[in-house]
Each structure stands twice: as structure tokens, then as C-alpha cells.
Amino acid sequence: MLGNVDTRPLNLVVPLKQARALHRHLGMETCGDLLRHYPRKYLHYGSGGALEGTSEGDTISVIGDIVSARSNPKAAKPMHIITVFDGTATIEATFFGSRYAAGVLTEGRRVMLTGKLGYYRGAPQLKHPDFVLLDGSAEATGALRQLAHFGKIDDILAGREWLPMYPATSKVSTWTIMGAVHAVLSTLPRIEEPLGATPIGFCSLDLAIRGVHAPPPEGPGRALARLKYEEASGVALVMAVRRAEQAQRVTTALPHVRGGDMDTLLNRLPYTLTDGQSLVLGEISADLSRPRPMSRLLQGEVGSGKTIVSLVAMLQAIDNGAQCALLAPTEVLVAQHARSLQETTMRAGLPTRIVALTGSMSAGRRQEALLSIVSGEADIVVGTHALLQEAVEFFRLGLVIVDEQHRFGVEQRDALRAKSPDAPPHMLVMTATPIPRTMAITVFGDLEISTLKELPGGRKPIQSSLVPEFKPRWVARAWEKIREEAAAGRQAYIVCPRIDGPGGVTETAEALADTEFEDLSVGVLHGRLPAEEKDAVMADFSAGGIDVLVSTTVIEVGVDVPNATVMMVRESEHFGVSQLHQLRGRVGRGGNASLCLFHTRAEPGTPAFERVSQVAATSDGFELAELDLKARQEGDILGAAQSGNRRTLRLINLVADYDIVRRAYDDAEEFVARFPAQAADAARELVTTVPEEWEYLDKT
Structure with missing residues (x-):
């Protein structure tokens, strides 16, 4: 998120014992960390849904009216049984030996129950759940009493139609988090807009932070929309600044040389390129012809012919006296690439020298490869991570191609760029894993994107x-x-x-x-x-x-x-x-x-x-990519597990929130154009504040 919402140490606002628990079990140090721990769902009085997506044995919370109450005081173990209607379903709750429950849980009262879900003859039930009365007295039992550590339960629950349920642990309950959030919000100064003005069509950041934790009667929708936009804006701003910085870099142009090896190969291919391949080659050739480093992603269906496109691009660079590096994720793939490229160039009668470099090569072969690279004798160097080592020096590196880019991070791409510090090489990254449109602008927003969908002639589905x-x-x-x-x-x-x-x-x-x-x-x-x-x-x-x-x-x-x-x-x-x-x-x-x-x-x-x-x-890879994203959701793709509590994107759904992400990227582009220095400062603060998140974001 852009800006710091609240930098106050948590233990200055929340009771020390609870602050220590929040730090130990959820990694929270500041009030801002707590405010960014958003609810996972809400209980809305009268709207039901408590049973939605639950299984027997789950701990659930139910808000509703007691529609019937009965006791059996003469039983060996006195029971008090109530039936609660939450707006869509009735749930039965049984209390054993509790005179207090029998006295206060009477027909007509509004109550919230929290307990383990069970079923009896197909009907949902709770056995001896914790409860809190919600009709003015706010008396609570069990875990719900934890709210009292943060003030009067009446004050904390007063006027709430929506109760937030937080991601919690066995040591820190949702009620502890709710109470701590209440304490922080009660003392929180107005939150300023990080970039100066409230985006048109959204509520202020101040209202959003307050509204996501304590929604108004109409619900948390507006607050969530603004916070999703804020998350997208953070990533978008970093990507927009990267694009602006790339536009300022100067390198050696590698224009099309008529009659060169590139033309020879194209004229001697035993097949005709598809329309898609020709279009993509035109885009790449134009990029290489400019004195600005190319940064392009080529995504293509499995078998769509990305390899021949990359070879033609490399020959355009070689025609200008430059060397090319092809980074592949496995030694098997390196060997195949080297063999395939050599066979294709030899069939065309080209003198292209292709060298493979892997970590398992013998010392003699490795020394021979390094010598041909540093002397400029090697035109194309195909390698694994071994290419990134300091010992590998190029004579004149002009084009870097990263195959299956999802296997490599931005640091590997930067390491290859550093092989030619005076004139940054052009960069083409390729993937056969089609990228959903929201991912394309979120994770690869600093790259131009080309797409190959059609299969070459002769290929059968x-x-x-x-x-x-x-x-x-x-x-x-x-x-x-x-x-x-x-x-x-x-x-x-x-x-x-x-x-x-x-x-x-x-x-x-x-x-x-x-x-x-x-x-x-x-x-x-x-x-x-x-x-x-x-x-x-x-x-x-x-x-x-x-x-x-x-x-x-x-x-x-x-x-x-x-x-x-x-x-x-x-x-x-x-x-x-x-x-x-x-x-x-x-x-x-x-x-x-x-x-x-x-x-x-x-x-x-x-x-x-x-x-x-x-x-x-x-068989449509792009359709499957959307399916994959929907199944895994953004947590797996953007690294929820890797980034812990300080994850970059917590609210955005990369399937459903395309419009918000698109809007954030358009706004970020405009902001960078109008206020480049302020944008660069904000982006730098984001990356240095959450480096582990951005590292994973780049790798994904």
C-alpha cells in the first residue's frame, strides 16, 4: 500500500499482553500492521450465510434472533436449548448446566453465537457455544469476553450491523483482533491521501480504512473497492516508474541489415511463418532498431513457434556484430536449444557459432566456452544459471533471451544486463505458460507483451x-x-x-x-x-x-x-x-x-x-490460464506463503478485479508523467519497505 497508514508502535495503543501476542503470533509491530490485517468475512445481522462454505467441525459465528427457547431443569444435567434464525437458516444451540444461559437467552433476544458446528439428524447445531447479547446489554461469555480487554463491550459493538471476522490463530482470536482494531481506530488521526488527492469515484483512504473494519449500514463494499485500488496502485506505480526509467536508458540500436544472416534464414526456411509469428517478429525487430533497450515478453501457446522467432531476432543482433545469450532453466533444455539452433542455422548455410555453457561441464570444456565468449567468437551462448557467474564475460552482448521466464527472477535478468554495463542489452523473455490479462498488467506491467496463439502449419491439435x-x-x-x-x-x-x-x-x-x-x-x-x-x-x-x-x-x-x-x-x-x-x-x-x-x-x-x-x-492455454488462476487464486500466484503477514496483495482477486487493476495502472501512468520525482520516491519507498514481497512478485 502507498504511504504509511499508522506508524505508532502497537504496544503504545493496545494493552501490553495483547500487543505481545499480536506480535508473537501474527508478526504485527505497528498499528498500521494491524489495520492492514483485513477481515476474511463479515457477519451481517439478518442476512444469514453463517453456514455457507462450512463443514462439520468448523468453528462458526452466527448472528440472529432467538425464535424459541426451552429448558429442562429437572434433568440430571439441566439443558437450555435455543433456536436462532440468522436470516436464512435456523441453528439450534444447546447449553448444559448453565443457569446464566437459561436466564438471559430468552425468546426475542438478539444474540451472536460462536462454537463448533455439528449436525444432528441433518440439522445444524452448536453445543455450549460462547455468546454475546447484541440488544443493548452486551453480556458475553467465553472467548467473546476478550473484547473487554479493550473497553466496554457495549462501546465496541454499539451500532454495528456488520461484525468483521479476522484471520486468527489458536493463540490470538478474532475477538482479540477486533478489540485491538477498535482501540487503534478510536485514537487514529485522519489518514492523508498518499498521492495528494482522493481518486475520482472512490471514497477517501481514511474512510476506507475505517469502513473495512467497522462497515457502515450499507456494508464494506466501497471501502474494499478503495483498498483494492490502493493495492493495485502500489504495484502499478512501481511498474510505471520502471517503464519510465527504461524509456530513458540508451543502448546500441541493432537495426535490420538487409541481405544479412537474418534474411538468409527467412528465405531458406522449409516452411512459411504464421501471420502471428510475422507480426511478433515485426514488433521485436522494431524494438531492436531503437537506441532504447527492448523489454518485451513473448507469450505463446505450447508449440506456437517461439524458438524460431527468437532465433530470427538473435540473427538481427548478430548481423550488427552483437552477441546473444539464451538463458534456459535446465541442462536438458540447454542441450536441446543448442542442438536445434545449430541444426537450423547449418541447414540455412549460416556460419553462426553456438556455444553451450552449463554448471556440470568439465573444466576443459568450460574454459574453452569461456574463451570463445570473451573473445567474441561465440555468436549465441546458450546456458543455465552458469551464464550469470562473474567469470562469464561477453565481448559485446547485445540481446538477452530468457526462456521460460517464470523459472527466473528479475535479479537474474539484471545479472545478465550487467554483463554489458555501457550499453544495456535488449531483453526478450519468453513463456509457454499463457498469462491471464490481470496478471499480465500486474506482474509484467514493466514489459511490452507479444502473443502467439496460432499453431504453425502442419501441426494437428x-x-x-x-x-x-x-x-x-x-x-x-x-x-x-x-x-x-x-x-x-x-x-x-x-x-x-x-x-x-x-x-x-x-x-x-x-x-x-x-x-x-x-x-x-x-x-x-x-x-x-x-x-x-x-x-x-x-x-x-x-x-x-x-x-x-x-x-x-x-x-x-x-x-x-x-x-x-x-x-x-x-x-x-x-x-x-x-x-x-x-x-x-x-x-x-x-x-x-x-x-x-x-x-x-x-x-x-x-x-x-x-x-x-x-x-x-x-486445449486453449489461455482459457486454462484463467482456470488455473481462478483455482489457485492470487495468494499462490503472488506469494502469500512466501511473504507472511506483509503480503503485497491481500484483497485483490486477480480474476474478478480486472477493472480496478486496469484503472490503477492507467492512473499510475498519468501520475508518473505529471509528477516523475514524487512517483519515483513513492515507488522507491514501496520496494525498500517490502523487499521480500517485490522479489517474489518479480519471480512469479
Whole structure:
């Protein structure tokens, strides 16, 4: 969030014992930390919904009217039973041996109950819940008495139609947080607008902070909208400042050289580029021709032809005497890229020198590679993280390409930029994981974005089928299909979620070699194999020496074997939506009809089964990206687990809040243009205040 809402130490406003608990268990030090701990939901008197999304055993809170009350004082253990109507449902609460409850919980009173949800003959019930009377007396029991640490319960609950329920722990209850927030808000001076004026169409930040914790009768909607806008504005301002700074940088222009190697390759390709590839190449070529460093993201469907686009771009740089670096996430992918690029340039009759650099190379080979890089002899250097080491020096680095950018963070990109400090290199980052539109402007707001959707000519859509373990005949047919493809001279992948143990690569390969595929050549590939062995296995598979390759997700990205026409992903419920789509893209890379089989042990009706079913039913990566985002929500994508209590985005839903995010980005662009110095100061304060959040944001 822009600005500091309240920097007062929490222990100066909240009782010391409670302040210590908030610090120890929720990491809160200042009043601002507490005010940014937003409610997870609200109880609204008369609107019901207490049971929505709950399961038996959950602790719930219910606000409603007591519509009936009865006691059994003569029983061995006297009981008092009330029925509460919350606006949509009735819930029964039973109190044992409590004369106090029997005396005050009478028909017609308004009450809030908090307890563990149970069911009896299908009807919801609470046994001996804590309660607080909400009709003026505000008498409370149990955990609800914690409110009294922060003042009179009457004062804290007075006039509230909406009660906030906070993310809590076993040591710090929602009532402790509510009471502490009440104490802070009671002494909070008016909050100033961080950028000077209230954005048009939104309430003030002061009203928003107060209204999200103590909503007015109409509810927290306006407050939440402003706070979502504020969160988006923080990210948007940083991205807008980055874009403005990039626009001021000067580098060496690498224009199109007519008749150069780039033109030669394009003229000698054995196929025609798609319209989408030609359009994207035009955008990249124009960027390279300017004396401002290119910062572009190329997102493309699996198999859409990003590699050839990147090679053409690199040849434009080489035509200008520059070197290129291609950063890839795995050694398998580095070896394949180097081999593929060399074959393509050789077929076109080009003298392009391509060098691979990985961490596992022998000292002699590494020294030879480093010498060719620093001397300028190497035109294209393909490498893993080994490229980032200080020992790697370029003669004239002009273009950096980052493949599968989600595997790398901004610090890796900056490390490569630093290889050419006098003239920052142009930067192209690529991903085969389509990015939802809100993510595109939130996380990649400092990059221009190009998109490839269509598949090159000759590529046939990949058929996908679900293979549930509970249908053994389907599983048997899947193995039979793989044997049929092998008999036709094709090859297959079998992807496992682990290396060892039941269902792992090792055990699966051994079992299949002895049973289903005893007449076929079965290979094994996983991350623990030595680099030389991995390269040898992939080379053998590419050459057709292996019929069935049993692998982990080491083949997830970039691996290109056109003869592979069928894949089975074992226990596919253990993989994410985007990962399954990436894996599927390893087949169908030739002109043959291809099939991806998603095996699953998940039960029908479970979220895991539904997720795999949706992937099998949909081949559109952009549609799946939206589905993935909706399923995981922004917490996983933007690093809720990584950033702890100081997470950057707490309220924004990256599926539903596109309009708010778009508005924040447009406003940030205008603000940076009008007040560049103030914008730069605000952005700098944001990044230095929450560095761990921004680091994760950049990596995601």
C-alpha cells in the first residue's frame, strides 16, 4: 500500500499482553500492521450465510434472533436449548448446566453465537457455544469476553450491523483482533491521501480504512473497492516508474541489415511463418532498431513457434556484430536449444557459432566456452544459471533471451544486463505458460507483451483423454495405445510425479519393461541423473533408439521430439493446470496425430478430478490460464506463503478485479508523467519497505 497508514508502535495503543501476542503470533509491530490485517468475512445481522462454505467441525459465528427457547431443569444435567434464525437458516444451540444461559437467552433476544458446528439428524447445531447479547446489554461469555480487554463491550459493538471476522490463530482470536482494531481506530488521526488527492469515484483512504473494519449500514463494499485500488496502485506505480526509467536508458540500436544472416534464414526456411509469428517478429525487430533497450515478453501457446522467432531476432543482433545469450532453466533444455539452433542455422548455410555453457561441464570444456565468449567468437551462448557467474564475460552482448521466464527472477535478468554495463542489452523473455490479462498488467506491467496463439502449419491439435484408475479397462487400453504407436514407429512419454517409491519413475519403468512393454526399449530420465547421462538419454530418444521414455517433469518445457505422438501423465492430479498443459505440448510436434492421456487416482466429484477433467477437455492455454488462476487464486500466484503477514496483495482477486487493476495502472501512468520525482520516491519507498514481497512478485 502507498504511504504509511499508522506508524505508532502497537504496544503504545493496545494493552501490553495483547500487543505481545499480536506480535508473537501474527508478526504485527505497528498499528498500521494491524489495520492492514483485513477481515476474511463479515457477519451481517439478518442476512444469514453463517453456514455457507462450512463443514462439520468448523468453528462458526452466527448472528440472529432467538425464535424459541426451552429448558429442562429437572434433568440430571439441566439443558437450555435455543433456536436462532440468522436470516436464512435456523441453528439450534444447546447449553448444559448453565443457569446464566437459561436466564438471559430468552425468546426475542438478539444474540451472536460462536462454537463448533455439528449436525444432528441433518440439522445444524452448536453445543455450549460462547455468546454475546447484541440488544443493548452486551453480556458475553467465553472467548467473546476478550473484547473487554479493550473497553466496554457495549462501546465496541454499539451500532454495528456488520461484525468483521479476522484471520486468527489458536493463540490470538478474532475477538482479540477486533478489540485491538477498535482501540487503534478510536485514537487514529485522519489518514492523508498518499498521492495528494482522493481518486475520482472512490471514497477517501481514511474512510476506507475505517469502513473495512467497522462497515457502515450499507456494508464494506466501497471501502474494499478503495483498498483494492490502493493495492493495485502500489504495484502499478512501481511498474510505471520502471517503464519510465527504461524509456530513458540508451543502448546500441541493432537495426535490420538487409541481405544479412537474418534474411538468409527467412528465405531458406522449409516452411512459411504464421501471420502471428510475422507480426511478433515485426514488433521485436522494431524494438531492436531503437537506441532504447527492448523489454518485451513473448507469450505463446505450447508449440506456437517461439524458438524460431527468437532465433530470427538473435540473427538481427548478430548481423550488427552483437552477441546473444539464451538463458534456459535446465541442462536438458540447454542441450536441446543448442542442438536445434545449430541444426537450423547449418541447414540455412549460416556460419553462426553456438556455444553451450552449463554448471556440470568439465573444466576443459568450460574454459574453452569461456574463451570463445570473451573473445567474441561465440555468436549465441546458450546456458543455465552458469551464464550469470562473474567469470562469464561477453565481448559485446547485445540481446538477452530468457526462456521460460517464470523459472527466473528479475535479479537474474539484471545479472545478465550487467554483463554489458555501457550499453544495456535488449531483453526478450519468453513463456509457454499463457498469462491471464490481470496478471499480465500486474506482474509484467514493466514489459511490452507479444502473443502467439496460432499453431504453425502442419501441426494437428492434440487429442486428450482422461484415464481414471477406477476404470481398469481404460488403463489397459491406454497401455495398448502406446504399444500401437510404437508398432507404427512412433515414440511415447510416460511422466511420473516422483523419482522413487510407488508410482515413481524408477519403479514404473521397471514394471512396464517387464510387463506391458517387454518388447520395447524403455528409457529413464530424471533430475538426479548426471548431466552427461541425461544428455545421452535425450539424444537416444531423439534419434529413435528409445520407444518409451519414463520421465519426471524434466521434459516439461522445450523438449522437441517430433516423432513422439503419445504421452501418459501418471497421477495427473499431482500436477497444476499449467504444468499439465505444458507437458501435453511435448507431443504433437511433428505432422502426426497425437494423444495425451491424463491418468488419475482422484475420485469423481473431488476438486482434483474436476481440475484434470477440465484440462483434458480444453486445449486453449489461455482459457486454462484463467482456470488455473481462478483455482489457485492470487495468494499462490503472488506469494502469500512466501511473504507472511506483509503480503503485497491481500484483497485483490486477480480474476474478478480486472477493472480496478486496469484503472490503477492507467492512473499510475498519468501520475508518473505529471509528477516523475514524487512517483519515483513513492515507488522507491514501496520496494525498500517490502523487499521480500517485490522479489517474489518479480519471480512469479
